[in-house]
Amino acid sequence: MKSIRAKIIVFAAVTVAMQCVTSTVAKAQGILGGHVTGNVQFDGQLSKRDTIIGSSDVPEKLLTNARADILYTNGNFSAGLRYEAYLGPMLGFNSQYTGQGIANYFVSYKTQTFAVTAGHFYEQFGSGMTMRAYEDRYLGLDNALRGINVTYRPWKGVTLKGLVGQQRYFWDTKGLVRGMDAEVSFNDIITAWNESKTRFTLGGSFVSKYEEDETILADISGFKLNLPKNVAASSVRMDLNRGGFGLQAEYAFKSQDPSIVNDYIYKNGNALWLSASYSQKGLSANIQAKRVDNMGFKSVRSISGEMLYINYTPSITKQHTYAFLSMYPYATQSTGEMGLQADFMYKFKKESLLGGKYGTDIHINASLITGLDTTVLGGKGTEGYSSSFFGTGETYYGDISLEIAKKLSSKVKLTATYGYVVFNPVVEGHAGDIHHNHVAIADLTWKINRKNVLRFEAEWMGSDSHYDPIVDDKRAGDWIMGLVEYNFTSAWFVSLSDQYAYKDGVGNYYNLSVGYTKGATRLQVGYGKQREGIICIGGVCRNVPASNGLTFSLTTSF
Amino acid sequence: MLAIVSAAAIGCDKIDENNYIVYSGASGEWFDGTPVEDHSQRAFLEKYTGVRCNNCPTADQVIAAASSQYGDKLVVVSIHDSNTLQRPIGDSPDMRCPDGDTWSKALGVFGAGEYPMALVNRKPSGNGWERFNPVGGVSTQIDEALAAAPSVALSLSADRVDASIDINVYIEYLSTLSGKQTVTLLLIEDGIIATQKMPNHSDSAGYQHNHILRDVITDLWGADIDANGQAGTCRKARFSYTAANQEWNLDRCHIIALVSDKESKKVYNSAQCSISAEK
Numbered sequence: 001m002k003s004i005r006a007k008i009i010v011f012a013a014v015t016v017a018m019q020c021v022t023s024t025v026a027k028a029q030g031i032l033g034g035h036v037t038g039n040v041q042f043d044g045q046l047s048k049r050d051t052i053i054g055s056s057d058v059p060e061k062l063l064t065n066a067r068a069d070i071l072y073t074n075g076n077f078s079a080g081l082r083y084e085a086y087l088g089p090m091l092g093f094n095s096q097y098t099g100q101g102i103a104n105y106f107v108s109y110k111t112q113t114f115a116v117t118a119g120h121f122y123e124q125f126g127s128g129m130t131m132r133a134y135e136d137r138y139l140g141l142d143n144a145l146r147g148i149n150v151t152y153r154p155w156k157g158v159t160l161k162g163l164v165g166q167q168r169y170f171w172d173t174k175g176l177v178r179g180m181d182a183e184v185s186f187n188d189i190i191t192a193w194n195e196s197k198t199r200f201t202l203g204g205s206f207v208s209k210y211e212e213d214e215t216i217l218a219d220i221s222g223f224k225l226n227l228p229k230n231v232a233a234s235s236v237r238m239d240l241n242r243g244g245f246g247l248q249a250e251y252a253f254k255s256q257d258p259s260i261v262n263d264y265i266y267k268n269g270n271a272l273w274l275s276a277s278y279s280q281k282g283l284s285a286n287i288q289a290k291r292v293d294n295m296g297f298k299s300v301r302s303i304s305g306e307m308l309y310i311n312y313t314p315s316i317t318k319q320h321t322y323a324f325l326s327m328y329p330y331a332t333q334s335t336g337e338m339g340l341q342a343d344f345m346y347k348f349k350k351e352s353l354l355g356g357k358y359g360t361d362i363h364i365n366a367s368l369i370t371g372l373d374t375t376v377l378g379g380k381g382t383e384g385y386s387s388s389f390f391g392t393g394e395t396y397y398g399d400i401s402l403e404i405a406k407k408l409s410s411k412v413k414l415t416a417t418y419g420y421v422v423f424n425p426v427v428e429g430h431a432g433d434i435h436h437n438h439v440a441i442a443d444l445t446w447k448i449n450r451k452n453v454l455r456f457e458a459e460w461m462g463s464d465s466h467y468d469p470i471v472d473d474k475r476a477g478d479w480i481m482g483l484v485e486y487n488f489t490s491a492w493f494v495s496l497s498d499q500y501a502y503k504d505g506v507g508n509y510y511n512l513s514v515g516y517t518k519g520a521t522r523l524q525v526g527y528g529k530q531r532e533g534i535i536c537i538g539g540v541c542r543n544v545p546a547s548n549g550l551t552f553s554l555t556t557s558f
Numbered sequence: 559m560l561a562i563v564s565a566a567a568i569g570c571d572k573i574d575e576n577n578y579i580v581y582s583g584a585s586g587e588w589f590d591g592t593p594v595e596d597h598s599q600r601a602f603l604e605k606y607t608g609v610r611c612n613n614c615p616t617a618d619q620v621i622a623a624a625s626s627q628y629g630d631k632l633v634v635v636s637i638h639d640s641n642t643l644q645r646p647i648g649d650s651p652d653m654r655c656p657d658g659d660t661w662s663k664a665l666g667v668f669g670a671g672e673y674p675m676a677l678v679n680r681k682p683s684g685n686g687w688e689r690f691n692p693v694g695g696v697s698t699q700i701d702e703a704l705a706a707a708p709s710v711a712l713s714l715s716a717d718r719v720d721a722s723i724d725i726n727v728y729i730e731y732l733s734t735l736s737g738k739q740t741v742t743l744l745l746i747e748d749g750i751i752a753t754q755k756m757p758n759h760s761d762s763a764g765y766q767h768n769h770i771l772r773d774v775i776t777d778l779w780g781a782d783i784d785a786n787g788q789a790g791t792c793r794k795a796r797f798s799y800t801a802a803n804q805e806w807n808l809d810r811c812h813i814i815a816l817v818s819d820k821e822s823k824k825v826y827n828s829a830q831c832s833i834s835a836e837k
Contacts, residue, residue, distance in 0.1 A: 049760060054647075056753065056763040094649055208569040215722065215800035218579040220777070226580045232570035255570035260803070266578050302803050304652070381579040430645055470642055472610060532648065545648030545753075 034074025039557035055546040125205035128312035129252035157188025175299025179207035218381040261296030265384025269294035296334035315539030332539030341367035358407035457483035477505020586795035588784035601703035602828040608643030617674035650752035657774040738820040740780025
């Protein structure tokens with residue numbers, strides 16, 4: 001932010017230089033033959049104090065998150081920048097975002113065999129267990145790397161990647177990350193396998209970070225930690241498919257990495273992820289298993305929080321969309337967890353016994369996540385603990401849901417869902433009793449005509465949790481919810497909902513939203529109360545504080 | 559693929575199990591010292607508090623008033639342990655400190671589970687330490703601590719040098735002490751804005767938290783003082799420290815030094831100083 005002008009000058013200079021190169025390499029496209037695209041998002045919030053739900057007055061009155069992405073493309077060449085403004089950040093977004101400026105800029109040149117990006121870029125190796133630089137604006141998370149990213153495909157079926165850069169940390173960059181990845185599709189490089197129904201791909205990655213030494217005291221008087229300056233993570237992965245069957249696996253390893261994430265222990269990290277699936281028309285089944293042991297990998301060892309993670313641990317719990325099923329989302333525990341998930345979908349055909357006139361869809365999903373079975377060997381400055389590979393520790397999270405979707409007539413569709421959720425508050429970093437929640441949902445959509453759709457949603461949650469003012473978890477208790485949504489003229493919608501804790505809980509959270517969509521532009525205004533809680537996307541979470549007031553959002557693209 | 563395997567083999571530093579920890583100098587380099595100019599007896603008040611504790615702001619007011627009354631004779635630290643009331647509200651800064659948590663558990667605060675709670679000079683009482691609720695006032699305990707004749711005088715200075723802080727502690731034994739004594743250094747941050755539950759049960763998003771314990775620089779219960787405890791002994795110790803968390807704002811930090819009895823943890827005397835600007 002301090003050097004916005006310098007960034008613009010550098011960006012302009014590099015863009016012009018790259019333009020000269022591209023116009024030389026690909027003169028047929030011409031220097032001015034490019035086009036500009038982009039998108040804009042503006043979110044605002046006004047919130048006032050409400051002692052019942054725990055919301056506070058906002059000193060600035062109006063909080064805004066705004067961003068504009070501009071992309072210039074000319075043949076193989078592209079360049080882009082993103083301007084962000086958090087004045088001040090909306091509730092739940094880290095206050096270190098406060099400010100405005102060019103948060104992301106890059107130039108890129110890409111051909112069939114070669115691609116290079118200079119500036120900010122996002123990248124992922126395999127499932128991300130060694131390297132995932134990504135952005136999720138709804139989590140307020142941006143782990144972009146600023147540096148150089150190169151991809152080279154020397155032969156068909158072989159992809160090599162290399163990168164070096166520093167990670168974004170709000171308005172700064174930190175750390176030094178280097179990585180490479182190779183992936184080989186054997187069906188492409190072995191002629192005899194070209195037409196085989198069996199497809200096999202093998203990949204591997206290596207990522208390393210460098211940090212200078214620093215003084216972190218050991219628990220023993222007069223001693224400090226002897227810190228590794230270079231920490232590496234590597235992985236191997238495979239992808240095997242035949243017909244409707246698929247099998248994917250990845251194993252990752254991380255060298256000694258004492259950090260604030262693992263309380264500065266020296267144990268090596270490792271993770272294993274497996275996925276087996278089968279699909280055919282009207283049916284799909286998938287089983288995933290995961291074991292993660294000390295795989296938190298940050299570019300700066302002593303900074304806590306959600307930023308600066310180099311890697312990502314894939315989530316194997318279902319991303320629920322209904323309010324009460326997603327009330328207690330599961331945050332992936334990179335320090336250690338074991339998990340299993342099974343997912344099954346089936347469509348009963350039309351005119352069958354269970355399918356009826358229009359067919360019936362069922363979707364069953366179940367997952368169970370536990371801690372590891374560990375033996376403590378010591379604290380900071382030791383190996384930390386040992387773990388049994390197949391042993392499990394305490395239950396962190398479990399859920400099972402059954403969803404049945406059926407058209408009752410040509411205009412009315414009903415989706416009925418039952419879910420059971422077991423949640424251990426230890427995954428949110430605090431002690432407490434394990435919650436057991438039953439959830440029932442009815443979702444009815446009535447397509448009145450081509451331009452008018454009415455939707456009703458009713459939810460109930462029965463929980464053995466009780467609101468305790470000391471713990472102050474406002475999700476506790478038994479809840480009911482109703483929602484009515486009307487989409488009319490294909491452009492407007494209005495939605496009214498209310499969540500009410502009728503037993504052992506506190507709060508009455510009503511919301512009214514009105515939206516208008518025209519082309520690529522969408523405007524939405526809402527008024528109501530937001531409960532304090534946690535939202536998770538892909539196992540990565542952020543706190544959402546309580547709010548009471550007006551929200552509005554404008555998005556458009558061009 | 560071969561290149562990746564090779565890189566994995568050479569691309570990381572492996573620390574041998576016997577060398578996970580190395581001598582740090584956190585026990586201090588010790589030298590002969592000179593007499594300490596200021597022989598004041600000070601009261602060290604440690605307050606255990608929490609952002610979800612609605613009575614804690616009242617204790618803050620009581621302690622702020624005492625600070626005005628006693629001036630530099632009162633040394634204050636505010637500690638957030640890992641109990642339930644200390645969990646940050648929303649996305650407010652996390653002020654919980656693992657070292658403070660260990661103290662809280664050892665001194666019986668965590669187990670009692672009552673906040674706010676305070677101790678002055680870690681005065682032994684029975685098999686534990688004298689703890690009290692500061693909401694009702696702190697003058698009685700402070701006056702008692704200040705009335706004692708000082709057995710140790712100390713002063714200190716702290717200078718930022720690049721990313722680290724050089725701390726010099728000067729200790730003079732004013733009377734002969736038996737047993738072993740330790741010096742403990744604390745990093746304290748003021749002016750942290752974090753949401754706080756207020757006495758009327760509302761949340762105050764702009765609440766300013768002062769005297770927050772960020773880190774214990776020395777060993778948790780102090781570095782052994784390299785002295786025989788005889789009256790008249792003067793020692794100087796030099797410590798070098800780098801903040802363990804880059805999110806702490808050193809411009810708002812200061813250092814506290816305590817001289818304590820190694821066994822009973824009783825604090826003989828204390829002092830504090832600001833951290834001078836980077837040289």
